[in-house]
Amino acid sequence: MMSSPDRRRKRLDRSIEVRSAGLYALSSYREMTYVLAPRLLLIVGLLILPFILDPYWQKVLCAAAITAILALSFDFLAQYVGLVCLGGAMFIGFGGYIAGLMNANWGLPPMLTIPLAAVIGSFVSTLVLLPCLRLRGIYFAIVTFMLPLFARNVIVALGLFGSTEGITGLDTLPNTWVEQYVILIALLVALFGLRRLVSEDIGLIMMGIKDNDQAVLAAGISIFRYRVIAVFVASFIACFAGAYLAHLYGWLGLSLFAMDFSILPIAATVMGGMGTLSGAVIGALILTPLSEALRGFGQLRVVLYCLVLLIFILYKPEGLMNYLERKYHQFERWEKV
Amino acid sequence: MESVLIYGAINSVIFALMSVGFSLVYGVSRLPNFAHGSIYVLVGFLTWSFVNDLNLNYWLAILISLAVASLLGAAIAQFVLLRLRGLPTSEIIASFAVGLIILEGLRLQGIGGFKGFIGPNYVLKPFVDGKIEIFSVFVDYQRLIVVGVGAALAVGLWFFTHHTRMGLSLRAIAQDEQAAMMLGINSDRVAMMSMAIGSALAGLAAVIILPLGNVTAEDGYRVLVYALAVCIIGGLGSWGGTFMAAFLVGFAMKVSTFFFGAVWESVVLVGTIILVLLVKPSGLLGKQKELEERV
Amino acid sequence: MTMSDELLLEVRNVGKSFGGVKAVMDVSFTLYKGDVLGVIGPNGAGKTTLVNILTGFVKPDRGSIIYKGRDIAGMAPNRVANLGLARTFQVMRPYHSLPAYKNLIVPLNSPRAKKATAGKLGDRDSVAIDILEEVGFERDARVPYKTAGSLPLGYQKRLELARCIALKPEIILCDEVFSGLSMSEITSILPLLEKLVMQGVTLIMVEHRLRELFRLANRALVMRFGVKIAEGSPREVMKKDEVRAAYMGTKRSR
Numbered sequence: 001m002m003s004s005p006d007r008r009r010k011r012l013d014r015s016i017e018v019r020s021a022g023l024y025a026l027s028s029y030r031e032m033t034y035v036l037a038p039r040l041l042l043i044v045g046l047l048i049l050p051f052i053l054d055p056y057w058q059k060v061l062c063a064a065a066i067t068a069i070l071a072l073s074f075d076f077l078a079q080y081v082g083l084v085c086l087g088g089a090m091f092i093g094f095g096g097y098i099a100g101l102m103n104a105n106w107g108l109p110p111m112l113t114i115p116l117a118a119v120i121g122s123f124v125s126t127l128v129l130l131p132c133l134r135l136r137g138i139y140f141a142i143v144t145f146m147l148p149l150f151a152r153n154v155i156v157a158l159g160l161f162g163s164t165e166g167i168t169g170l171d172t173l174p175n176t177w178v179e180q181y182v183i184l185i186a187l188l189v190a191l192f193g194l195r196r197l198v199s200e201d202i203g204l205i206m207m208g209i210k211d212n213d214q215a216v217l218a219a220g221i222s223i224f225r226y227r228v229i230a231v232f233v234a235s236f237i238a239c240f241a242g243a244y245l246a247h248l249y250g251w252l253g254l255s256l257f258a259m260d261f262s263i264l265p266i267a268a269t270v271m272g273g274m275g276t277l278s279g280a281v282i283g284a285l286i287l288t289p290l291s292e293a294l295r296g297f298g299q300l301r302v303v304l305y306c307l308v309l310l311i312f313i314l315y316k317p318e319g320l321m322n323y324l325e326r327k328y329h330q331f332e333r334w335e336k337v
Numbered sequence: 338m339e340s341v342l343i344y345g346a347i348n349s350v351i352f353a354l355m356s357v358g359f360s361l362v363y364g365v366s367r368l369p370n371f372a373h374g375s376i377y378v379l380v381g382f383l384t385w386s387f388v389n390d391l392n393l394n395y396w397l398a399i400l401i402s403l404a405v406a407s408l409l410g411a412a413i414a415q416f417v418l419l420r421l422r423g424l425p426t427s428e429i430i431a432s433f434a435v436g437l438i439i440l441e442g443l444r445l446q447g448i449g450g451f452k453g454f455i456g457p458n459y460v461l462k463p464f465v466d467g468k469i470e471i472f473s474v475f476v477d478y479q480r481l482i483v484v485g486v487g488a489a490l491a492v493g494l495w496f497f498t499h500h501t502r503m504g505l506s507l508r509a510i511a512q513d514e515q516a517a518m519m520l521g522i523n524s525d526r527v528a529m530m531s532m533a534i535g536s537a538l539a540g541l542a543a544v545i546i547l548p549l550g551n552v553t554a555e556d557g558y559r560v561l562v563y564a565l566a567v568c569i570i571g572g573l574g575s576w577g578g579t580f581m582a583a584f585l586v587g588f589a590m591k592v593s594t595f596f597f598g599a600v601w602e603s604v605v606l607v608g609t610i611i612l613v614l615l616v617k618p619s620g621l622l623g624k625q626k627e628l629e630e631r632v
Numbered sequence: 633m634t635m636s637d638e639l640l641l642e643v644r645n646v647g648k649s650f651g652g653v654k655a656v657m658d659v660s661f662t663l664y665k666g667d668v669l670g671v672i673g674p675n676g677a678g679k680t681t682l683v684n685i686l687t688g689f690v691k692p693d694r695g696s697i698i699y700k701g702r703d704i705a706g707m708a709p710n711r712v713a714n715l716g717l718a719r720t721f722q723v724m725r726p727y728h729s730l731p732a733y734k735n736l737i738v739p740l741n742s743p744r745a746k747k748a749t750a751g752k753l754g755d756r757d758s759v760a761i762d763i764l765e766e767v768g769f770e771r772d773a774r775v776p777y778k779t780a781g782s783l784p785l786g787y788q789k790r791l792e793l794a795r796c797i798a799l800k801p802e803i804i805l806c807d808e809v810f811s812g813l814s815m816s817e818i819t820s821i822l823p824l825l826e827k828l829v830m831q832g833v834t835l836i837m838v839e840h841r842l843r844e845l846f847r848l849a850n851r852a853l854v855m856r857f858g859v860k861i862a863e864g865s866p867r868e869v870m871k872k873d874e875v876r877a878a879y880m881g882t883k884r885s886r
Contacts, residue, residue: 084429086371131614138369138573139614141429142565145371149562150607157600201737201756204727208738212725218687220713220742220799263437266430274426302441306434313431314420512651 095242121239166253273319349587410536572620
């Protein structure tokens with residue numbers, strides 16, 4: 001709805017928004033509710049879902065949470081550091097394979113392999129990506145695109161780690177409640193953790209790297225160092241999700257490097273609103289069940305995600321979350337000019 | 338030994354053909370065309386459909402497919418990439434999405450009777466059947482045609498970019514966009530032109546190379562990976578570098594196959610890329626100044 | 633405006649060409665502690681390229697830059713800054729929607745600034761506000777808290793200087809700090825620069841506004857077409873024929 005020459009849209013902050021800035025939010029229950037409500041809604045909503053869903057959709061919830069974590073890692077890297085990661089599947093694959101191999105060969109239980117795989121996986125990922133962190137952003141995009149495909153080729157060519165069949169019979173998690181709450185809590189920790197991180201000084205520096213790298217260099221900051229930190233954090237949570245995935249279904253295989261894991265988080269982030277972190281989560285929670293419902297259509301899903309992505313990026317780049325935030329914090333009305 | 342040399346040379350030309358389209362687009366307008374591999378495969382399938390489903394003449398089918406590729410490239414530039422000009426993250430994401438739509442779209446099954454291109458049955462006939470013996474090595478005629486077209490293309494491109502107005506404006510924008518704009522060259526139009534030409538080149542590579550094997554949608558990823566690898570090694574934006582890198586990689590891969598077996602191809606490729614990124618990130622003939630590449 | 637004997641920076645035969653264009657050719661000069669060196673010359677003289685070379689944004693083809701006993705030619709910009717050579721940017725892009733003091737957080741997180749403030753009480757935010765007060769942001773009027781985008785140009789220039797001060801530099805390279813300011817705004821910013829010099833900071837100022845510059849500078853270096861054509865005290869330099877010709881042209885070139 002574009003404004004015509006004789007009217008325009010006027011936006012005003014809601015009075016309660018202005019009243020609840022900073023410390024003033026504690027002044028009354030009303031303001032506190034206004035500030036806390038969206039966050040509580042998300043947290044409580046997520047934590048209640050396992051109780052109301054039937055077993056099939058519970059598994060979908062787990063998949064959605066995994067996608068949400070991947071989307072968080074993508075959003076963080078893309079909007080806060082300026083690195084576009086086109087190969088999220090790489091982290092899932094590393095995390096999944098490392099956890100699965102530790103479990104299959106050394107018998108370590110999932111409670112150990114998942115965190116260990118996250119740590120080792122992020123070290124390996126950061127190491128592999130190290131050469132392109134000194135260079136312009138386009139190299140990161142190209143290398144992350146190529147790596148999942150290379151990983152698959154190398155595994156098949158050298159016959160490593162079960163090659164095309166993969167390895168089955170991994171330990172799964174004790175029961176469905178553990179399954180769901182582990183990943184949901186991990187998701188919430190990742191989301192609020194990242195939000196905290198970007199509001200600290202480090203977040204400011206990373207945004208500077210994305211927006212005006214010359215000024216950051218002139219201020220004596222080593223861009224390389226902060227990129228390494230960012231990639232490590234992003235790959236940590238993504239490898240965690242991958243390790244969890246291996247133990248969710250009890251097997252690892254080449255499909256951990258599938259293109260789905262790379263593109264779905266990107267679509268989720270773009271739809272949810274790039275840069276908002278919570279938007280990435282919302283996007284994933286919407287798109288994953290949708291993709292489940294379309295499972296019968298095979299490759300149509302990927303085409304659909306990409307179409308959704310394109311439409312949002314071209315016509316509504318602010319994304320859902322920004323739109324919702326705007327509606328929540330401001331009210332609009334048409335005004336005659 | 339001779340077979341390694343000859344097949345190495347052929348392989349190099351194949352890589353050069355695959356990569357020149359991407360290199361041109363990136364060199365001129367700094368637009369990463371992640372749909373490069375998809376257009377390659379699309380042209381292959383289109384030609385096959387024209388020949389087998391519509392019974393068109395082979396050459397006519399090729400011409401039409403190339404035209405479609407050009408138009409598609411220009412459309413992608415106009416409607417997607419140019420709208421996002423100046424937002425590097427969005428450009429990359431959108432280009433990637435377009436590529437995937439085309440590539441995965443070709444694998445769709447059962448939508449409105451569209452059967453989807455799955456399976457190894459799609460073959461484009463070679464232009465000329467038969468082999469010839471060179472230095473006691475048997476070489477298909479089609480492979481010779483590949484080399485011939487590659488050489489002709491190299492010469493043609495050089496001529497185009499040095500002696501025609503369109504080509505000169507491409508080079509101008511590639512060297513210094515702002516200066517070229519001040520001379521009246523329309524940067525957006527040049528970007529569109531470069532995408533059209535780059536897509537046509539991708540299509541040309543497809544129709545020449547695909548007759549050597551069969552057409553599968555997975556090729557799209559493979560071709561894109563090769564093109565990206567060659568362009569990085571040769572230097573993003575340097576056309577001479579692309580050709581040099583194509584030769585380097587082409588020979589390296591054939592040599593490694595000869596000595597170590599085909600399985601190590603991927604490893605050699607990855608290894609070369611990592612080596613280049615560590616030692617000389619601007620690539621073999623990278624025109625970008627070192628400090629600009631490093632951040 | 634003292635002329636001390638401590639040699640701080642020695643630039644020897646620095647040269648840089650971009651393709652066929654020789655931006656800087658064989659430029660040499662020395663800088664002593666406490667100097668205010670004005671780098672002047674008509675447009676296209678290579679002044680900005682020289683600034684970029686000195687601060688590490690452009691790698692010179694030839695020559696060396698000796699600072700603190702090391703050759704810093706071609707060193708990465710962040711390492712140069714951490715050695716003590718800070719610069720301002722002609723085109724400033726602060727964080728528009730953030731408070732002004734937040735713009736100092738990035739330089740305060742550099743290794744050099746962290747070393748300098750280690751052990752001092754107070755978090756980075758308060759250090760930032762203190763620095764802003766030093767450069768003239770009135771604390772009582774809450775100016776440091778205003779969004780950077782809403783500041784008038786004079787304050788934005790001071791913010792740029794504050795970013796350099798946060799690094800506790802030995803040398804500040806000012807790239808056309810006076811550009812865009814009115815005469816009175818320049819007059820009010822000069823005391824700040826004088827105060828910096830008195831605190832021991834050495835300045836290199838690339839400027840076009842000669843009258844205001846020469847109130848501060850004790851030495852001048854004139855460039856034209858990438859070459860140094862004169863060096864010395866401002867008065868000496870402005871008397872030279874080559875310098876006059878560079879700015880105003882010779883009788884015959886009309």
